[in-house]
Amino acid sequence: MAFEQSSWERPDRGLEQAAEFGDSRAMMRLAHFFERRDPQRAQRWFQDAAEAGESDAMYRLAELLAGREADQALHWYRRAAEAGHLQAMYAMGTTCDDADERGGWLRHAAENGHADAKLELGRALRDRDLSQEAEHWLRAAAEDDGEQWIEPRDPAEIDAGLGPRHQACLELVTLLAAQGRIDEAGQWRDRAKRVLEWEANVNRAFYRRSATGTVxxxxxxxxxxxxxxxxxxxxxxxxxxxxxxxxxxxxxxxxxxxxxxxxxxxxxxxxxxxxxxxxxxxxxxxxxxxxxxxxxxxxxxxxxxxxxxxxxxxxxxxxxxxxxxxxxxxx
Known part of the structure; x- marks a missing residue:
């Protein structure tokens, strides 16, 4: 039976029963249910599911802990990343203190298809004057057709074109122009405009769907x-x-x-x-x-x-x- 999120006063009793029995998938459903209603209860279920081995629960728990329990957040980011969670790999590549570890996780996330990781890796290589490799990863980000990065965004951010594909196109324009490859830079500038429109449309649709969707x-x-x-x-x-x-x-x-x-x-x-x-x-x-x-x-x-x-x-x-x-x- 489908319920509108706004109409739920409490989760289904059968789901609670399964979670209490130890079903990690039911724990995750409950955690998502309580995420905006009761963060403490959401954290309890994410914690239980994480301890049961659910990598997505490890990542979501780290997200809840970030900013107030940094050490615990890093612990769960690392656990999730080591379990193969792509977003957690990217989080490790942008948040951990050790520069070598951070770079290793960023590359690992990029090699496994994370669009934002490809973009950030390309930028990092560009800043180290490794232009050829930087171009490779910026192209990979700009040409990425996956949707794993799409999340509900603030409408102002959507209009600013903050998606990784659009940003990667713009980075390529700058990189190629600096090398005197003006025609190629112009082609990527045109492509950036098309990508901006695509990202805005997809994100707006996702934002509306998330705000009114069903669980x-x-x-x-x-x-x-x-x-x-x-x-x-x-x-x-x-x-x-x-x-x-x-x-x-x-x-x-x-x-x-x-x-x-x-x-x-x-x-x-x-x-x-x-x-x-x-x-x-x-x-x-x-x-x-x-x-x-x-x-x-x-x-x-x-x-x-x-x-x-x-x-x-x-x-x-x-x-x-x-x-x-x-x-x-x-x-």
Whole structure:
């Protein structure tokens, strides 16, 4: 079910339940929900998701901490960058104290396709009189057709043409003109005008969409459903993966809310009251997760659960395994 952001008074209870169970994706949804409403609660969920291995959570947590807890912010920027988060690499390339480390991260971000990093690397090389290499990276930034850099911007900034492609075009105009390559400089000046118009249109559209967009979270709490795990374990090994996919699809089709979801993934919370097992699963669950689920031994799982209470199975994409969570039985 899709909800307008402005109409949400609280997040879906199923989403909160999955986050409490340890589902890092649900934690991220909650963190984004609270980001503007309650920054402290957002920080709590970003922190939990970061500690569960979500690189984007590490980066968003660093963004929240920047300016008030610089050391912690740098710690999480570095963790995210080391986990392969592109924006965090760029942040390390522009904020860390050590010049060599800063340069290394900037180049790493540029080589991995970050448009702003290409621009900044080109400028840094130009300032060191390395014109040929500077031109290479400025061209790479100017010709970048990705949209990873696009964010809602202040309208005044949009009109000023602060996107990396436009800036890179202007930097090339200056660099080429200084080398006497006047015709080429003129071509990049013309291109800068076209890029400015494109960046302004795309950013304005994104800004409007962000201001009025929707957050799509559908939570299905299914009790007394086909015991998902038991049904899966009963299948022959070679057929387990296909049965898993079919079961997920059948369960999701049962939910009337599913037909109302226009985009985004659906969260399924399947509860088997007899086996005291609860399974958190997203509709776009990876093949890797389903194969790992199919290989679980239900009897062994039940016998070796952390305690005598209910057990919860949650997929952790960071280390590609199913987490087993437990609680104490009712007294």
């Amino acid at each position: 799509v979270v559908t939570a299905v709490v299914a009790t007394s459903v086909i015991p998902f795990v038991q049904a899966l374990m009963s299948k022959a090994a070679e057929d387990a993966y296909g049965q898993a996919r079919a079961l997920v699809q059948r369960m999701l089709r049962r939910s009337p809310a599913q037909s109302e979801a226009r985009s985004g993934a659906t969260l399924l919370i399947a509860d088997d009251p007899d086996a005291h097992i609860t399974l958190c699963l997203w509709s776009d669950v990876s093949d890797e997760a389903l194969r790992a689920l199919a290989s679980l031994n239900l009897d062994e799982l039940t016998a070796q659960r952390p305690d005598r209470g209910r057990i919860r199975l949650v997929w952790n994409p960071a280390d590609a395994r199913w987490q087993i969570r437990g609680d104490q039985p009712d007294q």
